[in-house]
Amino acid sequence: MRLEPDYFPAQLTLGNALREAGRFHDAEPCYRVALAHDPALPEALNNLGAVLFDLGRPDESIQTLRTAVSQRPDYADAHFNLAASLLLAGQFDEGWREYEWRWKQAKKKPHLRGFSQPLWGGEDIGDRVLLLHAEQGLGDTLQFVRFVPAIAAGRRVVLEVQRALLPLLAPLLAEVPGLQSIVALGDPLPPFDLHCPLLSLPRALGTTLETIPREVPYLRADPQRVAAWRQRVGQLDGLRVGLVWAGNQTMSGDRRRSISLDRFSELADLPGISFVSLQKGPAASQSPPTGLFLYDWTDDLHDFGETAALIEALDLIIGVDTAVVHLAGALGRPVWLLNRFDRCWRWLLNRDDSPWYPTLRQFRQPQPGDWSSVLKDVRAELQKSNLTRSSVE
Structure with a gap:
């Protein structure tokens, strides 16, 4: 120039x-x-x-x-x-x-499925079988699977999701009339007549800001798994808070949404709180900052069903914009989102709550990259003298 x-x-x-x-x-x-x-x-x-x-x-x-x-x-x-x-x-x-x-x-064309069956646009399907299929990340599937029960009512539906979500979503087969099978992405599909990607469901249903299905929980962990985790975390003192600090590194914008564990030095030395790791993947090997002790049982989290059970046993989840945050919201658990300045469209503008998850609270960067202010605000909220296991909700 x-x-x-x-x-x-x-x-x-x-x-x-x-x-x-x-x-x-x-x-x-x-x-x-x-x-x-x-x-x-x-x-x-x-x-x-x-x-x-x-x-x-x-x-x-x-x-x-x-x-x-x-x-x-x-x-x-x-x-x-x-x-x-x-x-x-x-x-x-x-x-x-x-x-x-x-x-x-161009970046989406490799993900096109090439189905010969037509795309469903919300019209009556009669006795035909409708395939609903995941298309993006795990968090997107967890967010948009909320639409499946209403669509399956009075219809014949097959649901295809990422394999990691099968243990968590399998109970829907017994709970949702019309849902005929749940298939792992990559496995052979049963016969179907129409299809619709999960993130196209709001268009097919004419969903507005006011009509988002917001009843929670719409997902539940296995009660026996939850009981086992409650026994384990029940030995921890004070408020039991789960932490997740990084997402999938291959996702667009991950560098701006994920943070390193040492950033949580702002939460070090807080009395009356036990922090529990929910972090999986490469970032799980990071060491916590001085003064922040982190209980780490993530080697036992073999699938999202197990992660859901641990989340249900905790009092509060704090995390960046990842599938774990969506999971906590879908389970109806108190969750604090550490949100980057250039937030995803789903978190909307100028609000610290979410129409998608009634139990979610946002803490957003005041300027790009300013995680220090976010975590200072979180620390201030955790320090409130009246903060108890019930008040986080």
């Missing part, structure tokens, strides 16, 4: 690099400089719309992304970013429709 100030493609590339680094405020001017050279450039409009989403300005993002798709109607990435901004703003009706553009994104 020093050599050729009018070379606006460099502004776009710099903006992308700054955004990837979490420097959203610095990225915005780069895109605006590029647009000053060409106000109708679809790539610059899309990238500006995306960073406006990151900055928590969905109204501006929506306007910018509408311009992008008007310039290039088949621009799948811009449609998808428009969906995220609409959903963040609570405009679910249009948001769910735009969200279907995800299947036309």
Whole structure:
């Protein structure tokens, strides 16, 4: 840019690099400089719309992304970013429709199933069999499986989920009329006539912000497993708090949502609290900071059914945006979400609760990367003199 100030493609590339680094405020001017050279450039409009989403300005993002798709109607990435901004703003009706553009994104095409059976759009299916299938992460499946009981009522339904979730979700077969089988992703599927990805269910059902099924718990752990964990954690003193600090490293944006365990030094030396690890994967090997003792039984957590049982035995779950947080919410357990500044659309804007999980409370970064403020706020809440096992709910 020093050599050729009018070379606006460099502004776009710099903006992308700054955004990837979490420097959203610095990225915005780069895109605006590029647009000053060409106000109708679809790539610059899309990238500006995306960073406006990151900055928590969905109204501006929506306007910018509408311009992008008007310039290039088949621009799948811009449609998808428009969906995220609409959903963040609570405009679910249009948001769910735009969200279907995800299947036309280049990064999603490898995940297309190629079913010959038609996609279900909410119409009456008669006696035909409907396959509902997982498409994204474990947390997404746990969040959107809430729709299965209502859909299976009066219909014939097959549910396909990630193998790790089978022990947790298997009891639904006995509890949900119309649910004929639950199959692990990758295993042979029984015959079916229609299909629908789990994250397309809100569009098919016409779900609005007001009609999200919010009854919890909609998942339950095995009572015998819960009893065994309650006996084990019952020997711990004070409030029993589960911690999870990192997600799947292969997921987009994981670097911004996950934190290292040593960041929890803000919670060290708190009296009357016993911390229990719920962390699996490579991050589980991290050592806790000085002054924070962490009970670690994660070697015994062989599946999500076992994790659910431990969660039900605890008083409070504190974690970053991972499947464990969704699991705690689905179980109706008190859960505090440590949320990054550029939150996912599902956590909405300017609120510390969640319409998806009535027992969830958000603690969000005031600025990108500022985990210290988040954990200081958590410490202050944990220090409240009236904090008891009942008050966290």
